[in-house]
Amino acid sequence: DTGVSQNPRHKITKRGQNVTFRCDPISEHNRLYWYRQTLGQGPEFLTYFQNEAQLEKSRLLSDRFSAERPKGSFSTLEIQRTEQGDSAMYLCASSLTGTPGETQYFGPGTRLLVL
């Protein structure tokens, strides 16, 4: 049973460029979540999917952000026209409905630095 994986682990980009992150959840998990964590803060929810359907989006998810989970397996998070304020750790988590507490299991994150 492999855990949640995320790629890349680190990304440095210049302001204005587009970036895309990938998350592979635990294989049988039907729910997938994206969070953003800035230095010294707890993670903040961005969006979540149940299978391929995007069921909730935070107000933090501006128009420059888009997430997909096309076949209900892996997910991508794209940020267009990056800004310095987008610099953060982007965390992915997955869970399985019907399990006790429906615990979310986190990946190692993608650390984004926008110069």
Next chain:
Amino acid sequence: AQTVTQSQPEMSVQEAETVTLSCTYDTSESDYYLFWYKQPPSRQMILVIRQEAYKQQNATENRFSVNFQKAAKSFSLKISDSQLGDAAMYFCAYRSPGGATNKLIFGTGTLLAVQP
């Protein structure tokens, strides 16, 4: 809206001693879940312990236990026999029961140092 507050930005404990991390939350819901997650430096977040609000019994996992006070909206984590590997950032998190949302709401974290 629900909120989670961790009032201790940093804590320190001697190896083999016991430490308690505090967490309070605000909600109007009667049923919910509470979690403690551990985030070691440069490593991924892992679940430490989970508590269902409908359960009166406090959850325990080996050296980790909680003191869940529903009326006071308090959810503290006790770490017994602290080990060097317990050094990490600890986050308290709240989740509503299934339905409208499944997102976790996190506190700002407590950085725990373990002194040898």
